[in-house]
Amino acid sequence: MLYLTIVVIMLLVGLFIYLILTQRRGQKGQDTLLIQQQVNDLREQTTESMSQLSTMILRTNEALGTRVDNATNALTQVQGQLQQRMDNLKQQSSTDFHQLTEQLSQRLQAQQEVLSKTHETLGGRLDHHANIVKDVHGKLEGLFQATQGVMELKRDIVSLQEVFRAPQYRGGVGEMLLEKLLKDALPSDLWASQHPFNDGTRVDAVIKLDGKLVPIDAKFPLDNFKKFINAKDDAERKGARRAFLSDVKGKIDDISKKYIRPDEGTYDYAFMYIPAEGVYGEILALDDSSGEALLNYAWTKKVFPVSPNTFWAHLQAIHFGLKALKIEERAEEVIENIQTLKKNFENFKKDFDTLGDHIRKASGKHDEARKDLDRFGDRLEKIESLGSDTAGDKDIGATHRAALTEPAVSTTPQPPTRPAPPATSL
Structure with missing residues (x-):
């Protein structure tokens, strides 16, 4: 705004100089008056503009002063707040530093x-x-x-x-382990070892179930299995595997033909006892060239391969089943005993009820007799009291009569006075 005012003043001064120069060039006479009038008007306008400009400058200065004061006050306030915050921050930092120093010292x-x-x-x-x-x-x-x-x-x-290494010795060890397992799991009357058949063939062991026999064979071929385990390459391993598969199938067929004899009291199945868990696991994984599992082949022949662990589970199931059969056999006897006990209990209940009736009747009679006895006692007490009163009256009357009849002085002895007769009952 100040710069604008200066520019206006400079323009007015320039115009004034221009008018003076124009006047000097010969415009005199009437033009001089006109110019003089214009100059006066211009002067008045300039004066008025200067007055307005001064007023505006004063107002502007006042506004600027107010704004400067406000800015100064705000700056002072901000400076005070900043100083206070700095003091607080300094104090907090000092406190935190002191606490941190103490914590670090403690740590x-x-x-x-x-x-x-x-x-x-x-x-x-x-x-x-x-x-x-x-x-x-x-x-x-x-x-x-x-x-x-x-x-x-x-x-x-x-x-x-x-x-x-000889097969007969391996078979002997398998039979020994089988016999030990049977001895630990079943009573001695439920199994037998080296059971003979009619043609002289002997099975390693049998389990006796409900009058029939379950044959168990413990001889198992291991030569080709060892070759299968110890094979050095795949070709040797495959050959030993085929040979071992053939041995196991042959053993299954042999057990099925030799020991499953229903006509001689056996069940239509048998157990093939394998004395090693590792061998049993390999048998479960074996299958022939057609893809049929060896275990399925054994089942079709009614031969069940078992290891020591699985056979123990079979024996436990058999043992519990036999216990259930014995309980079932004695169930009828138990029921008869229960019925007999029930009849005895009913008879005892009748006798007990009869005894209770007799006791209640006897108790009633006892109460009646007690009442009669109490009444009889009351009567006796009344009679006793009446007898005492009568005897006293008689003694008093006799004394008075004797005093009236006897002389004043008598030396003759008097006979004793007869006592009063006892009181009679009413």
Whole structure:
């Protein structure tokens, strides 16, 4: 606004100079008056404009002063707030720093204590570990000596394995394990070993169930299985697998033909006892070239392969089944005994009710007799009281009569007075 005012003033001054120059060039006379009048008008307008401009400048200055004062006050207020915040922040920082210093000091002290305890613990553990190492060293020496004994035992076991490589010895071990399992699971009257058939054939063991027999064979071929396990390449493994599959099928057929004899009292199925869980697992996974599982083939022949664990479960089921049969056999006897007890209980109930009636009647008679006895006692008391009163009256009258009849002085002895007769009952 100030710059605009200066520009207007400069324009007016320029116009004034222009008019003066024009006047000097010869415009005199009437033009001079006109110019003079115009100059006066221009001067008045300039004066008025200057007055308005001064007023505007004053107002502007006042507004600017007010704004400057407001800005100064706001700045002062902001400065005060900033100073207060700085003071608060400084105080808070000082407090936080003090607390942090204390916490760090406490933590450092705790860490020092932990390190001290850890040092002591490590020292104790190192001593303990040193003792352990010393003990281990001694035990290793003993273990070395024991290893020497194990090596000797290994040689003995190898010799024993050479003995058991013959099929008949392996069969004997399988029969021994089977017999031990049967002995642990069933009573002795429910199984038998080396059961003979009519043609002289013997089965390793039988289970006696409801008058029939379940044959069990414990001889199992393991030669080709060992070759299958110890094969060095796939070709050798496949050949040994086929041979082992053929051995197992042959054993299944042999058991089905030799030991399943319903005409001689056996059931139409038999167990093939496999004394090793690993062999049993391989048998479950075997199948022939057509894809038929070996287990399905065994089932079609009514032969059930079992391992020590699965056979134990079968024996437990058989044992519980036999217990259920015995309970069922005695169920009728138990029912008869219950019926007899029920009749006895009913008879006892009748006798007890009769006895109760007699007791109630006797109690009633006892109450009646008690009442009669009480009435009789009351009567006796009344009679006794009446007798006492009558005897007293008679004694008094006799005394008065004697006093009237006897002389004043008498030396003659008097006979004794007869006592009053006893009171009679009413």
